[in-house]
Amino acid sequence: MISAATLRHDAFKAPAPTRALFPEFPPVDWADGDTVLNATPSKSGEMDIWGAIRPGSRIEGTPYVAVRPIGQGGMGDVFEVEHTALGKHFALKMLRPSHLRRPDLAARMRDEARTLAALRHPNLVEVFDLGSTPDGRVYFTMEMLAGRDLRRELRRLGSLSVPAALNLVAQALDGLQAAHEAGIVHRDIKLDNLFLCDDGSLKILDFGIAKQARRRSSVTGHGVLGTARTMAPEQHASGSVDARTDIYAAGLVLYELVAGRGPFDEVRGQEQAMRFAHCERRPPPPSTFAPQEVPAPVEEAILKAIEKRPERRFQSAAEMAATLRDCLADASKNAVKMPSPTLVSPPGIDAALWPRRLLHRATGALDSIRGRIFPLRLNVP
Structure with a gap:
């Protein structure tokens, strides 16, 4: 299953000559919480997303046990977690440790959770919980999506x-x-x-x-x-x-x-x-x-x-x-609907018997062909 929060932004960097052509455009903020599909392993092969969190460990100050990392980005890391009391799995999005001194990003994450919680609709992902860890990392949980x-x-x-x-x-x-x-x-x-x-x-x-x-x-x-x-x-x-x-x-x-x-x-x-x-x-x-x-x-x-x-x-x-x-x-x-092929029996013949007669005739024809071809092959010097 993939979390409702697994998502990826396209990052673009224009070469210097191109930037010079359009200086009037302000830069895009790519540090707004872009989450990359499937967290990228570091050079050592370890998932950078884990930080101090380990599979099977309880996330401090929460009722959730980490199951696996789902994604990571500029603002939040996303994990599959299990609620210790309910046994139900959720997607948990948490502020990255490197952003603990960014109150604007913490506020943005809270806003995202509250916005989704207020918007109940079948085509919007559902939010269940909002909180923060003892060290100040804001998190919220969402439904897991397959x-x-x-x-x-x-x-x-x-x-x-x-x-x-x-x-x-x-x-x-x-x-x-x-x-x-x-x-x-x-x-x-x-x-x-x-x-x-x-x-x-x-x-x-x-x-x-x-x-x-x-x-x-x-x-x-x-x-x-x-x-x-x-x-x-x-x-x-x-x-x-x-x-x-x-x-x-x-x-x-x-x-x-x-x-x-x-x-x-x-x-x-x-x-x-x-x-x-x-x-x-x-x-x-x-x-x-x-x-x-x-x-x-x-x-x-x-x-x-x-x-x-x-x-x-x-x-x-x-x-x-x-x-x-x-x-x-x-x-x-x-849309053009192609008619399904139907087998029509000749007049005077029971429809139920027609397929069987057709098979017998085909078999007989094949035997006749064999009788004509094989002798010819045997007589060839």
Whole structure:
């Protein structure tokens, strides 16, 4: 099983010449709590994530016993844990020891837990507990999820079928609508933060940089928060964000699922060039890259979602979800159904006996062929 908090941000570093082209863009804060899928072993082969915690040991000041590490990142380490009294397993996210002197990160982790706890929805991961260890490390526990994130799913398949992609993104939009109705903007919707459960349901992960839509700015002292490859133009320009910021990101997710790549992946890895592309360049239609036919209504929905100006996008997650489900219904109606082959018996012959007679005739024909061919072969000098 994989934790609900296993997620990974794409980190981009532009070469110096590229940075010089776009000096107006502020730097992205990559120390915001990015968690990498499957903690990376150190040179010695040991998991750096463990620190003073060992498998089977009780985490001091908590009712949880550590089972295994799940992931690690700039802000939090994630473990699978077992509750000592309940015997139930959870995913526990804990502030890294190196951030004990960062009250802003501790506050952000508390905010993430409280945000998720307040947002009860089938497409959002559920939070059960919030606390801190005696040394001041904030932690919270979440449900354990069995499945994989959409980044892994896309790597496995190359691209998803249009109906599958529509279904998954519509589920994500349902979860986003619940968050938006509560005044919360996620700000980091991407494949890594969308978890496909084994039962086919989808969960939105990581509200670590989510914010109240009514707050004035999305910028902290560390710069813009988010992932350059999936940020809306207004995020890149340090402007205000609202629900339509998440809609832009959801459109990029749908684009990548059906096309197998993002609209500006030719500059992937170049932070400033990627920002310029999202702010200034017209995205090519997903059909440009897709290994499958993308129906016109689906392509129109994607391009509408990733319009540069928020007022030209879908104005709510619910509106976009409804459009995608209409596209899904149309795709189902237009799907060509191949008739299953049927064996029709000749007139006057019992249908139940026909397959047996056909087999007998085929066997007889084969025997006849053998009788004609083998003697010829035997007579060849």
